[in-house]
Amino acid sequence: MNDEQTFLAFIHKTAAMGVGTLPQAMGLPQSRAMVPALQDQLRECRTIAARAQAYARAQGEALRGPGSAALALAGAALRTRAVLDPSTSTLAERLIRESTGGAVETARRLHQCTRDTDPALVELGRRLLAAQERTIQEMKRFL
Numbered sequence: 001m002n003d004e005q006t007f008l009a010f011i012h013k014t015a016a017m018g019v020g021t022l023p024q025a026m027g028l029p030q031s032r033a034m035v036p037a038l039q040d041q042l043r044e045c046r047t048i049a050a051r052a053q054a055y056a057r058a059q060g061e062a063l064r065g066p067g068s069a070a071l072a073l074a075g076a077a078l079r080t081r082a083v084l085d086p087s088t089s090t091l092a093e094r095l096i097r098e099s100t101g102g103a104v105e106t107a108r109r110l111h112q113c114t115r116d117t118d119p120a121l122v123e124l125g126r127r128l129l130a131a132q133e134r135t136i137q138e139m140k141r142f143l
Helices: 003-026 029-058 068-084 088-111 119-140
Strands: none
Touching: 003 029, 003 068, 003 088, 003 119, 029 088, 029 119, 068 088, 088 119
């Protein structure tokens, strides 16, 4: 797998993880006030994942999302945290932490892109980073 394929797979898995976990977060009782923000995030994750898939298809490739075990583990972590501390601020903090880790990794990978990297792929990576940064800012309201 070359660097572009690796970056594309990362973008897709990251967005697909959001698609898999955000509905679980919306289902938690403490997230009611957050639902509009989470819905916006979910829409953006779906768009990014779909664009990554379309890009891969155009390259003759197929992408795999995060495995069901990873999604189940992430959902279990959300639910466990909600049981231990059922506050909106705790859920917001968890989402901020996850988005921050993702944003750091996305930024690192973007910085590794070269002049030869397909500009459409770089733009998709920038869109993912912007979505992660918006999540961080949006969730701060709920701390």
